[in-house]
Each structure stands twice: as C-alpha cells, then as structure tokens.
Amino acid sequence: MSRIQTKNGTPISRLGFGAMQFGRTADARSAQEMFEACVAAGINHFDTAYSYNGGASEHMLGQILMGRSDDLIIGTKAPNDRPATADNLRAALDESRKRLGIGAVDIYYLHRFDAETPFEETFGTLAEMQSQGAIRYIGVSNFAAWQIMKAQAVCKVIDTQIDACQPMYNLVKRQVEVEILPVCADQDISVCPFSPLGGGLLTGKYTSGAEGRLQEDKVYATRYGQPW
Template sequence: MQHRALGDSGLQVSAITFGNWLTGGRPEDAGDCIRAALDAGITTFDTADVYGAPEFGAGETVLGDALAGRRREGLVIATKVCLPTGPGRNDRGLSRKHITESVTASLRRLRTDHIDLYQAHRHDPSTPLDETMAAFADLHRHGKIGYLGVSEWTAAQITQAHALARELRIPLVASQPQYSMLWRVIDAEVTPACARLGISHMVFSPLAQGVLAGRYRPGRTAPDDSRAKHARGGRFVGRYISQAVLAAVERLRPIAVDHDATLAQLALAWVLANPQVASAIMGASRPAQIADNVKALDLTLDDATMTRIDAALTDPEHGDLVERDPAKTAKPFDVMPAWRW
C-alpha cells in the first residue's frame, strides 16, 4: 500500500481510503469489508455522523466496532459534521453547539478518544465562519481532533477558512471533493487554490457511483443490487446513467484491457495520477472488491493513455461528456434535501 502526505502536514494517509457511506448500516457486510481493507494494507477510514441506516451514526458505530482492538496509532480515522442528524434546528450545521455535540457523539460511536481528520461536511452559510473555526480550534487544542478538512467547499470558501485556520494555528490540510474521469469540477478553481494553500484532496466517488466500474451497460436495466436501485445512492448515480455516458464507458474497456486492468482499476489509477490527490475513497459491498481495486496502485498511466481516455469520453453527437463546471460544486447543506427529516 502506498502512503502519501496529507497536504503540507506530516500526516500520512493510505492512497486508498475505505469509505463506509452505504455499507454503514449493514454490519454483516461492512465489518467484513473493513477487515478486508485492513488486510489489503489500507490504514485510512472515512465516515460521517450522518452515514448509516436505519439511523444516523450507524456508519461510525460499525467502523468503531470493526476497528476495536486494532493498534490505534496505525490508523487514520476521518469523520464529518454538518448534515442533519436530527429534526431540531440545532441538529445540523457548523455552529459551536452542533460541532461540540456531534464530535462527542462521534467519539463515542467510533470508540476512540480522538479523531485524526475532522471534516466540515458542507459549507454552512447560516453560521459565521469565525464561530465555526474557533470551535474546531478548541477541539484541536483539547486533543479531540488532529487535523481539519472540508468537503465540497468552493475555492473562495476554502481560502477564507484557511486564512482563519492559520491565525488559530490549526492544520487545515484536506479537501474532500467528488472527483472522477466524468466529474472534474474541481480542476478549474478548487485544485489550484488547494495547491497554493498546501491542501490535499481525499476524493470521493472516483468510480462515479460504479458507472466507471462498468456496473451499468448501455440498453440494459440497472442490476437490482446496484446503487441506482438504492434509495440514497440512486439520486447520485442518476446523473451519469445516460446512454451516451454508458457508451463512453464501453469505449474505455479496450484501454483497461491494454493495461491488463479492470475498468475500476483504470478509473482509480486515473484519479491517483493527479498529484493533488492524496487518497481515493473507495466503498465496497463485498471484501473481494477491495483486494481487486487496490491493484490500481500498480498502474501507471502515461500521457498517451490519458489522451485516449479523454477521447473515449467525447461523443460525436454530444461532445465532451465530462462535467467541468466549477459551479457544480455541491450546494451548502441548508439547500440539500434531508435524507430523513
């Protein structure tokens, strides 16, 4: 397993991070997958207080249970705060109250006394950023969090937060955006800003919700066990399931074959070729997926291969199928649909 520095800090994260967004609520699946991730050399685990079913926090609970008894010093545990975890107005956002209460609950569920990377799950325009950063600084000084990150923040928001973090002497070193061959909205603004500020990406959905793994085929119905049929996953994967995009993914298959790789391995290798990416967050519903996908670390994609990939993602009728608009960065949490409340 490769390890890479997270931003300009001394923290090393595994190049593949295990994420338990959808598997968090099924202990019988998630526990086996987490143990398989450890066996594959993965040392970094990403979750959030909002992950899991039938109730929020289940993802953290499953992760904490699966990691119990492991050498804590050898692990990097990341979780998040912001999205709604209850019906009340203070059960969400980045106020001091919600951050303080959320981190206490996360520590209990994760069965640990500190969180290595604590991330603001979305930007919160309803709370002054000074209040948010001061709350994070207090947690850092008390040893409850080691490093700070953000997820799906714009370049301007990250730059403002980083300036406050420097004043407060807390290490803001990570950004967790969505990023894949098909979704490159961070390239124009967020990535240059992060490079300038010494912030690394830990990217989610590098397989575009399974589309880049060849999970869906042109002209065929989505498999019953796929994310497209999942109540929560379906609203994310739906943006990719067009006949033009699925046909483009089929054009990627010969490129993968030429590298003796699967489509998933090719997609992960493409993401990890970006020097600003410290780690790609990979979910799994079966342990075998993990052992297979980590082989992406053995792939090296040269310039000619990168050019072939871009050509495959261009459609004669629809043109460039890659989403590049920086305005497509996820909306702040207060305009997102709540999953339960």
C-alpha cells in the first residue's frame, strides 16, 4: 500500500497518466480531453518532466490543472541533461513549479543517476526542498537497484527517504523484476513504472500498420522495434 497521497489525503490511484506527449503529438485540446477522461475514470496521478518537449509538457499540464492540484498527485523530474547539483536542482524546480502553476510538486524525481555529483549534495538538497514544502515526496527514475540502496542510505542519515521509483517496466521489458522490484518492496518504495505499453507495442496497433513512436523515435525503435 503506497503512502503517497494527495494534499487532501486521497491515496494515489492505481493507474497514472504520463504526459510525455503533451506539446508533441498531443495539442492543447487533445491533452485536455485525455486529462478529463483520466479524472473521470478515477485517476489522480499525472507524470511529466522538466525535459519533456523543451518544457512544453509541464506548461501544458499546468494550463490544464488550473487550481485542481490539491486533488491530484503531480510528479515531475529534474533535468536529465545536467548534473544534479544543488544549484541546478533549485533552479530547475523553480522553473517546473512556475510552468505547472503549483507551489509544491508532489513527487520530484531525479530523472537519471548522476555519477558526478555526491549523493550527499543531491539528496541533501532534495531534503531541504522537502522541509521547505517545495516538494512532498522524493523519487528516482532510471536507477539500478544498487543506486537506489546507496541513495536510500544517504537519505536515512538526513532523516528522509525515497518514496517513489520510476523504472521502465512492461511485458517485454521485465528486468526490474530481478532486483529493483524486490528492493522497492523491502524499502517500502512505491513503483510508478514508465512505458507500460511499450510505446504502443503492447496495444497491438503496429500489427495493423498504424504509425507511432516505433517509427518516429530512434530510442523507441531500438528498444521495441526488434523482430522478436
């Protein structure tokens, strides 16, 4: 049972919605329609990132929220193109909150593992942000199991914890079952996986000739476009 809740005390929904395509393949109208459909279905968890589409995803999601954030869990991620230093994290969080139009980010993830910056600086900064009310829960994304445990050990020393982990996980990418899921279960870390449908692969749409990220995105083509 996840300890993550909305500001109003509602538990995080079992399903979440990834806004990665907001400002890319989803324009303002379709983004609004998808958001409203999710809320109507009981979904209160919406995920984005500082780096998605040059900030357009955060900005578009923020325009849709319009004062409703207390009823929702909004997750975003630190930039993935620069070290996770104190200055970089503070500047990026301020920009993300401005784009989203919210005072506090519910789940703030490190988008990737940073081998250059000491964990004490990175997670010490996240802990400060948390104590100041700028973020509510600390998350990590694209971390290996040993990296999660190293980070968790640092967090324990400064009286905080990792609350959420966002790994890639679906029926054709199941590596997380070996170590990451057991680590998260042991450490009481909520798992909020990305790419659950494999870029559309698991919907079956490509068997009927439909187009999508497997044709348009080199990363997805490499990840999911293999003959097997």
